Amino acid sequence: MPEFTSEAPPYRIALPHKGVLAPKARELLLAAGYRCGTPSERLQCRDPGNNTEFLYLRARDIPPLVAEGLIDAAITGRDFVAESERDLVELLALGFGRASVHYAVPAGEDSDLHVLHGRRVATALPALTRRDLAGRGIDARVVSMTGAVENAVHVGIADAIADVVDSGRTLAAHGLKIIGPPLIRSEAVLIARPDRASRSATVELTRQLAALVYTTAA
Ligand SMILES: Nc1ncnc2c1ncn2[C@@H]1O[C@H](COP(=O)(O)OP(=O)(O)OP(=O)(O)O)[C@@H](O)[C@H]1O
Ligand SMILES: O=P(O)(O)OC[C@H]1O[C@H](OP(=O)(O)OP(=O)(O)O)[C@H](O)[C@@H]1O
Structure with missing residues (x-):
């Protein structure tokens, strides 16, 4: 018998698995209270407390996957978003990876x-x-x-x-x-698909990261 739960499917966030943007992207999510795992150990990680799944991917591969709807929100470089030529919203500029x-x-x-x-x-x-x-x-x-x-x-x-x-x-x-x-x-940016940008989990994630980014910049 399949197991039925009332919980919504996990919110999916993608982060760069290595490269210039990876360490700070992960640090930011940790500081925001997410348990996003360690990409050197495993490229997927569930954070049940936040009903979120983290996926570690190459920064360049992230924009098309968000545009396809496979990922709800992600951190990558603005240049990679432009290179993808996909319809994506930059929710927040993160102030690193400039x-x-x-x-x-x-x-x-x-x-x-x-x-x-x-x-x-x-x-x-x-x-x-x-x-x-x-x-x-x-x-x-x-x-x-x-x-x-x-x-x-x-x-x-x-x-x-x-x-x-x-x-x-x-x-x-x-x-x-x-x-x-x-x-x-x-620079590193938080992105989503236009039709997912106003989802409550996306708004909350953006709000949490903005609080950290603006505190660091002050
Ligand atoms: N000194 C830097 N060198 C390279 N990329 C930088 C630097 N500073 C910031 N960036 C940004 O980091 C991202 C590139 O990161 P990453 O190291 O993951 O990719 P890459 O190794 O250049 O590309 P690929 O994954 O295609 O090999 C881009 O958004 C780029 O603009
Ligand atoms: O202006 P600089 O501070 O010298 O940094 C820029 C250099 O860094 C990047 O290379 P990267 O290390 O990502 O290697 P790659 O281009 O071979 O991927 C970029 O392609 C430049 O080569």
């Missing part, structure tokens, strides 16, 4: 963005880059990579890159310089 995505070319080149015309731009954010180039009326070819993008020019598969820049040390070490304004200024 970085910008920039175009960069060899240090000796002209600094005008129009140097990109007719050239190849390597990036791990191809959809975002295509949209940005089109929006600026620049006809360039986007070369998709999954990492180590700053090597693309040296290897000879691209003339420029569009990549995440934080301190700028990686670009400098590879003889590259930023050109033009950022494609996007990113």
